[in-house]
Amino acid sequence: MALPFSRYPMKIRNFIIITQIRNHFTRPRKTILHCLLALPQQSSGSFLHWRFKNYRTSSLWNSSQAPSSTGQDNISAQYTHPTSLNELLLKTEVTNFDSQISLEELDDLSPISPLQQISEEDALQIVAEPPLPPASFTLRDYVDRSKTLQKLVLLGVNLSKLEKRPGAGNLLLRLDFENDIQKILLFLKDIGVEDNQLGAFLTKNYIILNEDLENLRTRVAYLESKKFNKTDISRMIINAPYLLSFPVDRLDNRLGFFQKELGLNVQKTRDLVIRLPRLLTGSLEPVKENMKVYRLQLGFKHNEIQHMVTRIPKILTASKRKLTETFDYVHNVMHIPHHLIVKFPQVFNSKLLRVKERNSFLTYLGRAQYDPQKPNYISLDKLVSIPDEEFCKEIAKASLQDFEMFLKTL
């Protein structure tokens, strides 16, 4: 739950207690979501029976022909002129891979009130609602008055997190639980977001509550049409909560981008984004930058990059500094050639300090032998992956105490 229990207004505390007591004595046990939505015990089963639509997709992804070189930057083009409240909010949210807003971005946004983007109809609704919060409000102050907020709290939405996001308070206070939110919750349940994941999901992407249901269905149908199965889709959405907030053509461009840029086939492109779905929602700039770093700065060949990325997709979004520092040590200090690094791309995600400590110890013992052609070869994999005890016993052939003593001298 979002706040310490004692900080909730009395009404909510009572509701929570009653709900918990009721849950405790009702078997089969109902979840809070069931109570909120008054759902029957088994509600799903209707997954993906939506009307299928045809898409005109731009992509590479569909065609086997060599792609044209245009259309890479639709993302920024598309979001330069936000036309709806959702797009504006989304633009503020999806700024990096962790969807956290930096202070500069907050500054950028402050002059634009999200309210300016609301239609007249919406505006009328707002007037009818209780007065909107002043600039320095906490959503907690509104929980008492807003059924919607109360119910979101019960679902585990963290209001203290949400109130830091520009526009969130206004949006949530405008929505009606029964009319606006319930159907989205049912939809999310249907596509595989578990009850106990909803709170965290909505804390990340509350904007989805304001989304048109038909749009969401269209996007799921698009993913299905690209042969992502139900398990894939729910997994992707849970790991990248903004996924369904993007229009089909943007998703399509993204798939096309990775397919083309990495030269992967359809299956491998699919695997890549299933494993790291934030590739479809986050900024492309770090990805493009890392690709450049691998190719130009670190000197990997195209097929080597392809291999590393399909093994460990996360290295596409690792920090550039970490990549270059790791490479510099492994290649220039340990003299491990490119083709051996390619066999173990995990090294870019490992703790560099550990690599340094172990290599130093081996060097000290005269055992730092990384050439597979010679005896007593030590692979990067072994060097990095195994626990200290095993490393000492199997590789360094020393005691753990010796290793620990050695580390103190560094």
Ligand SMILES: *[C@@H]1O[C@H](CO)[C@@H](O)[C@H](O)[C@H]1NC(C)=O
């Ligand atoms: C809610 O968010 C606040 C602010 O980010 C954080 O300090 C708090 O631990 C969160 N509460 C829960 C239950 O996650």
Ligand SMILES: *[C@@H]1O[C@H](CO)[C@@H](O)[C@H](O)[C@H]1NC(C)=O
């Ligand atoms: C869905 O596809 C994944 C691979 O993308 C596969 O591992 C999984 O078994 C499939 N699940 C179902 C239910 O078909």
